[in-house]
Amino acid sequence: MIPVNEPLLEGNERTYLNECIESGWISSDGVFVERFERAMAAYVGRKHAIAVANGSAALDVTAAALNLGPDDEVIIPTHTIISCASAIVRAGARLRLVDSNADTWNMDVAKIEAAITERTRAVMAVHTFGLPVDLKPVLDLAKKYGLAVIEDAAQAIGLTYEGKQCGSFGDISCFSFYANKHITTGEGGMILCDDDALAARARSLRNLCFKPERRFVHEELGWNYRMSSLQAAVGLAQFENLDEHVARKRELGRRYEALLHDVRGLELAPVACSYAENIYWVFGVMLDDRLPIGADEARAILADAGVSARPFFWPMHEQPVFRKQGLFDGESYPVAERMGRRGFYLPSGLALTEAQQDHVVAAVRNMMGEYL
Template structure:
C-alpha cells in the first residue's frame, strides 16, 4: 500500500526531542514553545503567534477572540472541513455558506456579496488544497462592509498571495500542524495576529482563562488547548525546512500533472493562478461528468490496487448535524456538492518518492480508462 500521506522527519526532530527529554521540558512549558511561536510569527509576517493543541482549537479560540455578538452571521465556504462551521457555531454565531470556484475550489468571491445581510459581521476564508483564495477581492468586500476576516490557512504553510504570506490577511489567522501538513507537530495549531488585544485574548482562552493575579479564579470559561514543548520541538525542526518542503511538494505536483494531463475525463489542480503557484498540499482529482462512476468508486478501485486515497470535503450545507440545527435551509451550492461527490486526492505526503508517484499515476490511469 502506498499511503495517502507520510511525513518526513529526518532533520533535527530527533535531536530536539531528545533535548526535551534530557532537560525535562516535556509539558506545555519550555523553551521550544516560545521559539516556535517567535519563528513562526516571523515566517508569516505577523506580530503574534499563539501555539495551541490543534488547528480546530485554533479556529475555536480565534472565533471567540473576535468577540462577535450572539447571532452574528459569518460567511464561509461550504466546501471545507467541519471545524470551520463548528467554530462559528460554538462562538454563538450563524454560518452562511457560499459556493466554490470550479477551478480553484476556493470560495467564489463573486458570490460573497449576495450573502451579506445586516447581521453579517465576518468572512471566514479557507485556502483549499494548495491555492489561496482571491484575497484582493475578498479584502475589498470586507473593507466596504466593515467585516472582520478570520483566515483559515491550515493547509498553506509556505504559500503566498501576490508575494504576501498566507496567514497574514486575517484579523486573526490560523494554521494546523496535523501530520499531513507541510510541517507537522503530530497534532498542533497556531493562531497568528497583529492585534495585541486579540493575541492576549487567545492566550487566555488557550489556558483556561486563568486570571493573572488570582490563578484559580475565573471570570469566564476557556479551554486547555496548550501545545507541549515536545510538539513545539518538532515544529522548530520542521520549520527549518519549510522552503525545501514547499519546493518538494511543487515538484511532486508537477510530476503528477505531467503524468496525468493527457488522461481524459478528469480535472487536475491548477498549477498556478495570476496571484500564486500551487503548493499542492494534496493532489486532488475531480472526475468529469463523462466518467460513469463517482469518487467513492474510484477510491475503492484504487485501494484494491494498493493506492491510498481520501475523499474531498463533504460540503457544510449538506452536513446532517448542521441541518438539524436549522442552518443552510434551501441552500443550493452545486459546485461544492459536485466536488464532494466527484473529487478525491491521491498520495501526496512529504515522504512520497518519485517511483511511487509514477506507480500511483499509472494506477489512476488504469482505473480511469
C-alpha cells in the first residue's frame, strides 16, 4: 500500500536527538526549542515564535491569547479542519462561516463582509491544499472593521503570498508540524506574532500560566502545551532542509499535473493563482459531478489497487458535533459541500518515489476509465 504520506528524515535528526539524550535535556528545557523558535521566526519574518505541542494547541492558545469569549464572533471557512472551529467554540465564542472559492479551494473572501456583525472580533484565514487565502481583501476588511486576523498556516510552511511568507500577515499565526507537513516534529506546532504583549500571553498560556515571581500561584488557567526538546531537535533538522522539501513537493505536484491533466472527469489542484504558485502540500483532485461515484467510493477503489488516499475536510456546518449543539441550522455552503463529497488527495509525501507515483497515476486512470 502506497501511503498517503511518508516523511523524509535524512538530515541532522539523529544527530540532534542524540545530543538531547546525551545532555539529558529531553523535556521542554534545553537549547533546541529556543533554536527552533528563532529559526522559524527569522524565516517567516516575525518577532516572536512560541513552540507548542501541536497545531491544535496553537489554535487553542491563540483564541485564549486574543481573549475571545461569549460576546464574540469569529469568521472562519466552513471547509477546514475541526481544530479551527473547536478552538473558537471552546473559548465560548460563536462561529460565523464562509463558503469556499471553487477556483482556489480556499475561503471565498468576497463573502466575508456579509458575515461581519457588530459582535465580530476576528477572522481566521486558513491556507489549504497548497494555495493561500487571498489575504489583501481580508486585511483590508480587518482594518475597516477593527478585526484581528488569525492566520492558520499549518499547511503553508514555505508558501508565499505575493512573494512574502504565509504566516507573516495576521495579527497572530499558527503552524503545525504534524508528520505530513514540510517540517515535521511528529506532532508539534508554533504560534508567531510581532506584538510583545500577545507573545508573552501566549507563552504563559502554553505553560500553565505559571507566574514568574511565584511559580505555583496562578491568576488564570492555561495548558501544558509545551514542545519537548526531542520534538524541537527533529524540527530544527527538518528546518535546515525546508527549501529542498518545498522544491520536492513542487516537483511531485508538477509531475502529477503532467501525468493526469488529460484525464476526463478529474479536476486537478489549481497550479497557481494571481498571487501565488501552488506549493503542493498535497495533490488534491475533485471528481466531476457526472461520475456515479463520490470521493469515498473512489478512495475504496484506489485502496484495492494499493493506493492510500485521504478525503478533503468535511464542512463545519455539517459536523454532527455542532449539529447536536443546534449550530448552523438551515445553513448551506454549496462549494464546501461539494468539496467534502467529491474531493480527496493522492499520496504526496516527500519520500514518494517516481515508481510509486506512476503506480498511483495508473490506478487513477484505470478507475476513471471504468466510469467515463
